[in-house]
Amino acid sequence: MALIEMELKKFIRQPANLFLNLLFPAVLTIVFIFAFADPEVGMSLNSVVPGLIVYAVIFVIMTIAQSFSIERQEGLLRRLNTTPMTSSEFMGSQVITHMLISFLQVLVVFTLAFLLGFRPDSGIQGIFLALPVTAIFSLSSVGLGLITATVSKTPEAATGISFIFILPQMFFGTFVPITSTTEQIAKFIPSYYLLDALTMIFEDDWMNPTILLDLGMISIVSISVVIIGILLFEKYGNA
């Protein structure tokens, strides 16, 4: 609990974190809804909002990578290692904190979108269903953030390397609509399945059997990535 409290204080007290994780998604939500959510150009709010949610969550990769790299550089991880806290307690606190942050981001996007007229076809149920699905997906961002922190020697390098994971997720479906060609590549990217699932949920198509495939892929990929991230970071990145 002490570590979760500390991580949340870090999130709140660091303006860069607040900007990147809350303000920026909020501004993008407003801009995208005004600029693109027009049925005449072929995009409904139901298809814009999933992209905004994915965008918000994938930026957790950068936040985690920077945070771990800074703490490693400042000797804080080494110091924490000398306390009786176990490594699973430490990693558990990180995962929980960043899932909470993702949850907060999604709430911001939903609230703003709702105020700007977003009414999913599935009603409020759709929003409630979208939250746990997004929470599971946020595990993949935590895992990719840890992998980034493992291979980055400095916080600056962490920022750069995190884009290797962020950009493909941004451009294969999140901001740029998928074409039949890019869809084949997008299927290797976890955000593709979240986008697909959220779109179906908001369009009240969540009885569609495809959603089970999406949820299965989101769960398998996210849990695998977070486990790989934790193992790699504990072995190679934690000193």
Add this chain to the structure above:
Amino acid sequence: MSSDIKGVLKQLDEKELRKIAKLKKINIPEKWSKTLILELLTLNVSTKDVQTFETKPLGKKIESDDVSAIIVKDLVKQFEDVTAVDRLNLEIKQGELFGLLGPNGAGKTTTINILSGILEPTKGAAIIADFDVRRNLDEIKPIIGVCPQEAAVFKFLNARENIELFGNLHGIPKDELEERTDAFLELLGLSDASERKVKGYSGGMLRKLNLIIALISNPKIAFLDEPTVGMDPRARRKTWEFIGSLKDQHKTIVLTTHYIEEAEALSDRVGIIDYGKLIELGTPKELMEKYETKNLEQVFLKITGRRILEGI
């Protein structure tokens, strides 16, 4: 603080404790409880002070006993082609303040990092309070406190939050943690700045906070890696007094420092290491006699200088 002194202080009432504090020129706020005053005094009172107060005699000054707190046997740490610690052998007694000296890159910090479980040794053994650092880290971590060379503190938290975070990780009960935090902040002169974010602290303040975090869990064994580096002379002197008072609490302390006068003033014994090897060991007095010098700094320069000249 030995249990003897603590026992004597516990028998005194608040008024008497305040008198001792006055004798020690420690400013105790009126609102402080007896427990808090006791906590502060146990960090700062020597046997001599209690005797001066004419309580019952306490016997001889506390010395280190014969029980080994740390045993290092043929310890080796290799980083690719660099041998940072080279077959190091050491035995540090319980209650001893041991100064580990050496030039930059001699292997002091690596040794401390191995003893505190941060690094794994390449070869050899290190035993802390009967526990093996390779196998029993879970038993070692609750009894040690580590003050790293860099001020490893969370910059976005204030001093109190930093201390309480690490206290919580050590499982200290809330009330006790609050009292200990207040006492340490007062002792090291950080009370007024305790609610300020650490980001704005000076180097010396960060060092003090670094030291408090290492000691908040009341560890049996403390590793202090250059705890006073970057402090101004006054703050350094105050911190020396504080570290000296830890000896009275019967703590085992391993201190690395570049201030040889610090080691001379505080240490029961010193070990000088260079290129990862222990090249001299003894009390400051023994070493000064052996090398026929007036102070430990000259001993240090003689040993390390000679090694440079001889190309060892």
